[in-house]
Amino acid sequence: MTLPDLDVNFDGELPDDCGDLGISIDRQGRWFYHGSPINRKEMVCLFASVMHRAKDGRYLLITPGEMGCIQVEDVPFLAVEMFSCGSGRDKIISFRTNMDELVTVDADHPLRVVEAEGSHEPSPYLLVRKGLEARLTRSVYYELVAQGWEEELGGEKVYGLWSSGIFFPLGRLDLSD
Structure with a gap:
């Protein structure tokens, strides 16, 4: 597995690719997990803090241990x-x-x-x-x-x-x- 082309440095092993995380952001900036709203702002802010964008346009949440794609309707x-x-x-x-x-x-x-x-x-x-x-x-x-x-x-x-x-x-x- 290779890390997507973006500016993130990881020491040691690459994070596990979890594929689609089932998280989406609509045009109004609302976050959802498998269609259900994520209402805890602290949780959304935590996800936002590990968000990155690959050169191919995908939005990713990347931690040292895992990474996965999320869907964004317009911008995050x-x-x-x-x-x-x-x-x-x-x-x-x-x-x-x-x-x-x-x-x-x-x-x-x-x-x-x-x-x-x-x-x-x-x-x-x-x-x-x-x-x-x-x-x-x-x-x-x-x-x-x-x-x-x-x-x-x-x-x-x-x-x-x-x-x-x-x-x-x-x-x-x-x-x-």
Whole structure:
């Protein structure tokens, strides 16, 4: 057995591959075990702390003794609260995830927005850690958008915001094309 291609170091033997663990995460960030909700937040946070993403896209829970796949409908985490300090280009924005992780938007934790084809409806994401993202909840996204402004990038007007000295585009202002 070989370990999936990801950044995890193990001393000694590789963990046992348990296959599909029967754990899933729905689009609303709810965790399930064989279809039944996992309601203990401490248990979910423990699972989240050992989650990794293989280069082939699979989500894995990996401990020194075992590893197995879980199913994720969209992304494993939600950004449920936003914090900001400073203003303009000196602003720093951070988010709290539904797993109580605090993540500051910076070069290692960028924001990205995916627009739905046709409707251009945005789905904003934040990189929490290598390969694992949080989707911003609608209310948090609206709070974020309220703090943005217009910049010109490559001759195009873009709406976005600054955090940690980096401009993060949220969307184009001219959607005519």
